[in-house]
Amino acid sequence: MQQTPPDSRREHWDTVYRTKDETAVSWYQEHPARSLALIRSVAKSPSSLIDIGGGASRLVDDLLAGVHGDLAVLDVSAAAIAKAQARLGASADGVTWIVADITAWQPQRHWDIWHDRAVFHFLTQTADQDAYIAALKKATRPGAHAIFSCFALDGPERCSGLPVQRYSASSLAARLGAGFGLLRDEAESHTTPAGGTQKFTYALFERRQDT
Numbered sequence: 001m002q003q004t005p006p007d008s009r010r011e012h013w014d015t016v017y018r019t020k021d022e023t024a025v026s027w028y029q030e031h032p033a034r035s036l037a038l039i040r041s042v043a044k045s046p047s048s049l050i051d052i053g054g055g056a057s058r059l060v061d062d063l064l065a066g067v068h069g070d071l072a073v074l075d076v077s078a079a080a081i082a083k084a085q086a087r088l089g090a091s092a093d094g095v096t097w098i099v100a101d102i103t104a105w106q107p108q109r110h111w112d113i114w115h116d117r118a119v120f121h122f123l124t125q126t127a128d129q130d131a132y133i134a135a136l137k138k139a140t141r142p143g144a145h146a147i148f149s150c151f152a153l154d155g156p157e158r159c160s161g162l163p164v165q166r167y168s169a170s171s172l173a174a175r176l177g178a179g180f181g182l183l184r185d186e187a188e189s190h191t192t193p194a195g196g197t198q199k200f201t202y203a204l205f206e207r208r209q210d211t
């Protein structure tokens, strides 16, 4: 199956971030409390963390205010990252910013914690999912943790005008494969800025020995 051309993804997301206020997009959270709680449940001091498709999310703000000193944010949209950097001001210098499509990215190091809220579910092609999982494996070692937040089986079928693949914790575990053991999962009803409800599946995985 073909991969989605990275250019069309970049153009889509740059347009979203250039034309919409970051606090008005459906996925906006002032404080990503569930992500933070899951991160804190596995974080050691110090732990390194990469937020995949972090966009203009405020997760990085809350992590900078806590114990995390080795932080990276990756996003396909330079416009999204510019928004986060402008908001953070001088604190942005303490973060590694990576503009890349996750399906084409070749990680050059390892992280202790991989976080993804509402990114993997946009990959509806098997080849794109496989490329994502290859990057995840390259960027983590056994013992690392991966936190995913995807639309639940009863969640929306589309987001930002794009189709999504919806997941339960077990279908996500099956897709990631035997290299990732499911430690915990939680359901969340996210209230959008417009007052709608979106059902999410959160899942915490531990990277296992390669099988």
Ligand SMILES: C[S@@+](CC[C@H](N)C(=O)[O-])C[C@H]1O[C@@H](n2cnc3c(N)ncnc32)[C@H](O)[C@@H]1O
Binding pocket: 009, 013, 027, 028, 029, 052, 053, 054, 055, 056, 057, 058, 074, 075, 076, 077, 080, 100, 101, 102, 103, 116, 117, 118, 119, 122, 159
């Ligand atoms: C729904 S938003 C979620 C943003 C953020 N994770 C949050 O929870 O606020 C999806 C994000 O994923 C980014 N994205 C989408 N596809 C991507 C890809 N293939 N590689 C990297 N980033 C991607 C978008 O630019 C956008 O910032």
